[in-house]
Amino acid sequence: MKHSRRRCDFGAILNEPLEVLKNGTAGKMSALEVAIRKQVKKALTEKSLPAVMAVIKVAIDNDLVAPPPTPPGGGVFVIPKFVSEEDQRRIFAYREDNSMKYIFDILRPYYEQ
Numbered sequence: 001m002k003h004s005r006r007r008c009d010f011g012a013i014l015n016e017p018l019e020v021l022k023n024g025t026a027g028k029m030s031a032l033e034v035a036i037r038k039q040v041k042k043a044l045t046e047k048s049l050p051a052v053m054a055v056i057k058v059a060i061d062n063d064l065v066a067p068p069p070t071p072p073g074g075g076v077f078v079i080p081k082f083v084s085e086e087d088q089r090r091i092f093a094y095r096e097d098n099s100m101k102y103i104f105d106i107l108r109p110y111y112e113q
Contacts, residue, residue: 014031017029039051043055080110
């Protein structure tokens, strides 16, 4: 007799809320969050490199890692090579209003072609 294979939806299992005690009060938490918290605790208490790497991998895989915010007056702005020299000068010339809207208004025609 042949057994039929049933597929398991791990995403649904990991997102299903579980009853947990958090700081002495009952609450709900997804299985994924419980697993991540357990790995973080192990990484911190046991100084376990595999646990640290597992936490980092889960964070990256779930888009939980974001780059730091750009400083208010800084950051890198890359101009595409196809932008004319004249428009590059307009973008980088010192002005009181060097807002992104001003820069987008210069670049928009290049992308609408």
